[in-house]
Amino acid sequence: MSTVHGTTPHDTGEVSRSVIVVGAGPTGLLLAGDLAEAGVPVTLVEKRPRGISNLSRALVVHARTMEQLDARGLADELAATGRPLRGFRLFGGLSLELGSLPSRFPYVLVVPQYEVERLLERRAAGAGVRFAYATEVTGLRQDPDGVTVTVGSGGPGGAGGTLRAAYVVGADGAHSAVRKLVGLPFPGRSAIRSLVLADVRLSEDPGSVLTADAGPDGFALVAPFGDGYHRVTGWRRGDDRPDSDPVGLEEVRETVRSALGTDFGMHDPRWMSRFHSDERQVPSYRVGRVLLAGDAAHVHSPAGGQGMNTGLQDAANLGWKLAAVLGGHARESLLDTYHAERHPVGRTVLLASGALLRGALARDPVSRALRTALLAAAGRVGPAWRRGTAMVTGIGIRYRRPRGAHRTVGARVPDVPLAGGRRLYEALRGGRFVLLAPAGLAVEHAVGSRGGRLAVERWAAPRGTAVLVRPDGYVAWAAEAATGERVRAALDAHVG
Helix, strand or coil, X not given: CCCCECCCCCCHHHHHHCEEEECCCHHHHHHHHHHHHCCCCEEXXXXXXXXXXXXXXXXXXXXXXXXXXXXXXXXXXXXXCXXXXXXXXXXXXXXXXXXXXXXXXXXXXXXXXXXXXXHHHHHHHHHCCEEEXXXXXXXEEEECCEEEEXXXXXXXXXXXXXXXXXXXXXXXXXXXXXXHHCCCCCCEEXXXXXXXXXXXXXXXXXXXXXXXXXXXXXXXXXXXXXXXXXXXXXXXXXXXXXXXXXXXXXXXXXXXXXXXXXXXXXXEEEEEEEEEEEEEECCCXXXXXXXXXXXXXXXXXXXXXXXXXXXXXXXXXXXXXXXXXXXXXXXXXXXXXXXXXXXXXXXXXXXXXXHHHHHHCCCCHHHHHHHXXXXXXXXXCHHHHHHHHHHHHCCCCCCCCCCCCCCCCCCECCCCEECCCCEHHHHCCCCCEEEEECCCCCCHHHHHHHHHHEEEEEECCXXXXXXXXXXXXXXXXXXXXXXXXXHHHHXXXXXX
């Protein structure tokens, strides 16, 4: 049996209600923490040794992700480690302002991925997640009762053997072993090759939280880590090299100078690398008892900074559904809604980030002029621009509502104030549903034995609508002039 950090592997009695999460990046950590907080036994398998790397690529956290972290009590602590970006300029000088976003977090938080992982790992460990570091998945077999995973040592401290659980979630990145073992294809293409990535010190302050620009021959982005180093990402047209080619500081300097006109006196690199970016998505996020999330399910171009954010939102969608099924509160068919809801989101992000990248890399003068004109026109049409901003930041994402359901079903619920001074996203903590009830509606009798999975709250301001909010902050059910019996029926259907 694989060595598991902190405790022993799951015993036989836990298998029927346990989950193995493969991959201890942000997606896997958030999912594992959610499941453990819901009382689900979780083993998190990671082929890297224990320890959080500072070499990760993601640099921004969008508003909707901040809201999901707020529902887990982590957003304010993360915000204190990063720098908010309330607006920036796109090609052609068009300004994108985020200050009017209808969110408690009207900005993009520039913060290294390792800070996100640090908080999520601490939360997962505190909730009782069992970590198996330096452990690599080498085999996987499903049967009607569960999944058996074969593991081998991925380094010092790892061990071989088998693990077994009711479900397995592959959150193990673009080269996912889980995805390959269940035989899922990963169709798509390479979006851009030979991007350089480096952490460097700068002699000159860029003067902005995020400095980025694109020209006909390349692009570059510079952002601070907050520890004296800056992350630099860049690409030059015609410089198409394999990922294995070493990167020198002079190449990074030239790449940044070609796009930004200066290299800010960069020096003392602590890390440099080369990578390529693909646009790919699996056809199904679920194969029996195996599910995929994050980069294991979809990868996008870096434009828009949506990769890590989309994965974290996958995890927020999947976690409460797995917990409900394993807790006996929902039928297994609830897991099919994970694919139904998140696959279209992944597809939209893939298309949008690809369009942004191709727009940034437009080379001929006619294409660049057309790009500028289209962006300027969109900027003058307020509703269209707001919808685009809402999609990039995640707050505009909504899920398809069933025929005949209330018009708000599937929509994100903003962080509304509640009677007594609390906020909705505080009430969501612990992975609970929240019933928002009008002041005059008696609902306590309908709660029954669901108290541990359901919080009943009242609107701070007079409202006649009853709304049942899912643990991931979307509307599960709503009704105007609801009765106690209608509330009971809704709780039976959605909370279990």
